Amino acid sequence: MARRAALAALLLLPLWAHAQGTPAEYLREFDTDGDGRVSEAEYVAHMSEGFHRLDRNGDGVLEADELPGGHGKPITLQQYQDNLRRQFHKLDRNHDGYLDAQELVQPPQG
Ligand SMILES: [Ca+2]
Numbered sequence: 001m002a003r004r005a006a007l008a009a010l011l012l013l014p015l016w017a018h019a020q021g022t023p024a025e026y027l028r029e030f031d032t033d034g035d036g037r038v039s040e041a042e043y044v045a046h047m048s049e050g051f052h053r054l055d056r057n058g059d060g061v062l063e064a065d066e067l068p069g070g071h072g073k074p075i076t077l078q079q080y081q082d083n084l085r086r087q088f089h090k091l092d093r094n095h096d097g098y099l100d101a102q103e104l105v106q107p108p109q110g
C-alpha cells in the first residue's frame with residue numbers, strides 16, 4: 001500500500017507542476033514529434049524526467065530518502081516506467097493508442 005501511494009504521488013508530480021497551463025500547453029511539453037498527440041513513448045519519456053530529477057545520485061533507483069515524503073519502498077526506473085505504461089493505457093479512453101489534450105489532463109484513475 002505504501003508503495004502504491006508513493007507511485008501515485010510520483011505520477012502526480014508533473015500535473016501539480018503544470019497546473020497553471022492550458023491542456024494544449026501541457027500536451028506540447030510531451031509532444032516531441034509535434035503531431036499534436038502523445039504516444040506511449042512520448043508519455044513515458046516526459047514523465048520519466050520527474051524520476052530522473054528525484055534520482056539525485058543517478059543510480060536508476062529512487063531510494064526512500066529520494067521519494068516524496070522521504071519514506072517508502074525503493075522504486076526502480078523499470079518499475080516506474082511499467083507503471084507509466086499502465087497509466088497511459090488507462091488515460092487513453094478511446095483506445096486509439098494516443099493521448100489528446102483532454103485525455104492527458106484528466107485525473108489518473110485508480
Ligand atoms: Ca506526438
Ligand SMILES: [Ca+2]
Binds near residue numbers: 091092096097098099
Ligand atoms: Ca487516446
